Amino acid sequence: MPATAPVRLVIIGCGSIAKGGYQPRCLAYPHLISLHGYFDQNRAAAEELRQIAGSGRVYASVDEVLADPEVEAVLNLTTLGGHYPVTLAALKAGKHAFSEKPISITSAEADELIREAAQRKLKLGCAPSSSLGYEQQSVWVRIRAGEIGTPHTVLGSFACSRLECWHANADVFMTTGVSVAADATPYPLCVMTTYFGPIARVFGFARNTVPERTLQTGPRKGTVFKPTIPDHVLGALEFANGMKGMLYAGWSGQSEFPRLEIQGSEGAFSVHPHNDGMGIRLLSAKDHEIHTVPSPAKAFPKALDWGKGVADFADAIRRDRRVRCSAEQARHLVEIAERLNESSRTGMPVAVTSRFEAMEPIGDVAPWEHSGGQAQAVGR
Known part of the structure; x- marks a missing residue:
């Protein structure tokens, strides 16, 4: 062609x-x-x-x-x-x-x-x-330019309200081997690993927080099911480059936990891990104030x-x-989900072995x- x-x-x-x-x-x-x-x-x-x-x-x-x-x-x-x-x-x-x-x-x-x-x-x-959003790209460039000094910690989350209240097939997510770690964490992890590269080790804590749920929408409304895989995960992350991170994801309720926050020696950036056009915030170590940073002109309007x-x-x-949006990075995120669940079962930190080429x-x-x-x- x-x-x-x-x-x-x-x-x-x-x-x-x-x-x-x-x-x-x-x-x-x-x-x-x-x-x-x-x-x-x-x-x-x-x-x-x-x-x-x-x-x-x-x-x-x-x-x-x-x-x-x-x-x-x-x-x-x-x-x-x-x-x-x-x-x-x-x-x-x-x-x-x-x-x-x-x-x-x-x-x-x-x-x-x-x-x-x-x-x-x-x-x-x-x-x-999500890493291709103009806001997410803008923050990446500003971090690399040294605007918040040396980055050392990244915090990310993706929590939604009770999945069965708005998703007609919520039971599929919670009973077929795809845990919240595999379905929800890719949004913050995609941006985290785009910025700072592969993750080398994780320590995970996963569990079921709601033992029985009822579908609230769709043709099977009223169907009761019992989740068989975790619907809630917390993770401590160690990147291959030495960065540290923390991750939270859940299907049980909204959270005010930072969606994506990058902390550096001279300040911190906050940006949405999923949607473009939601606004950028900068905490400056110079004046200890939180500043709203104008969104790039091309930013998509408050959505992915x-x-x-x-x-x-x-x-x-x-x-x-x-x-x-490479298959190699996507594979890395699948392995991170596997290792978070494995770590939760064993009570020990677990190595993540896959890598991908940075962009x-x-x-x-x-x-x-x-x-x-x-x-x-x-x-x-």
């Missing part, structure tokens, strides 16, 4: 994050992404996305998607247990793949995906793309730009460069802006 042609991509899995997040934002980058079609086991969900877009094909099966020579890449938005097998099938069919997080249930599965992509010379990416990681992935395909800050012009200019914000 010509280097300037948008990548022909099919969305597999047309649920809530496809409709409310990925599809509208992928449509905002037409110079990089062409939504070629949709597949979902519920055909009506795929038909709805096609109607919203006004174009694209509805496929009858995953096999039909992967057999179509016009399809260059898939966006895997299936349920958690589908991330690994669907991505693996796509790679084996010669398609580039970008997956919702986590990239897989286990780090061994992630290793297999990375090997398959490398052997076939295909691009493989994975959410979250779900399409940005996919746009970067598409640009990486066309220019044959590394994907910023540099984006700079003044992001890769997804290089042809067609900045995409305009559209609703989630």
Whole structure:
């Protein structure tokens, strides 16, 4: 394909994050992404996305998607247990793949995906793309410029209200092997490890805080279930570069714990680990005051730009460069979740052995802006 042609991509899995997040934002980058079609086991969900877009094909099966020579890449938005097998099938069919997080249930599965992509010379990416927010990038640049002196500690959290009160499939998250450490911690950990590199050791404390829950929404409303995996985790982190960190995630209630705070010898930055445009705060050691820092002009308005990681992935395909939301970093986050749970079971700190190659800050012009200019914000 010509280097300037948008990548022909099919969305597999047309649920809530496809409709409310990925599809509208992928449509905002037409110079990089062409939504070629949709597949979902519920055909009506795929038909709805096609109607919203006004174009694209509805496929009858995953096999039909992967057999179509016009399809260059898939966006895997299936349920958690589908991330690994669907991505693996796509790679084996010669398609580039970008997956919702986590990239897989286990780090061994992630290793297999990375090997398959490398052997076939295909691009493989994975959410979250929160580190690509203009606020998150701005803070990264300012830290590296020495604005808060030498960074030494990073604190991160992602806590949401009772999952079963707003998610129709909350029981899937809590009974199928995907703990809160695997599903919720990637948001702060993505930004933490982008800024400061891999984590070398963790000490985790995980538990179930609510022994019985009842679905409050969706077609199975009223279903009672008992979580079998942790819904709450605390972690002490030691980075390979010597940085120290603390992590909190939970599915049992909101928290005022710092979403993402980076402490240095001359001050501290606070920024959201998930959404762009939420504001930056700077605590200066010079005057001991907390200052509100203006958001970059390009910051997405108080939300996550779900399409940005996919746009970067598409640009990486066309220019044959590394994907910023890399599979290697996603694999590292899966291993961190495994080690946090292992540490909690054993009562001992545990080494994290995987590593990934660091990226540099984006700079003044992001890769997804290089042809067609900045995409305009559209609703989630």
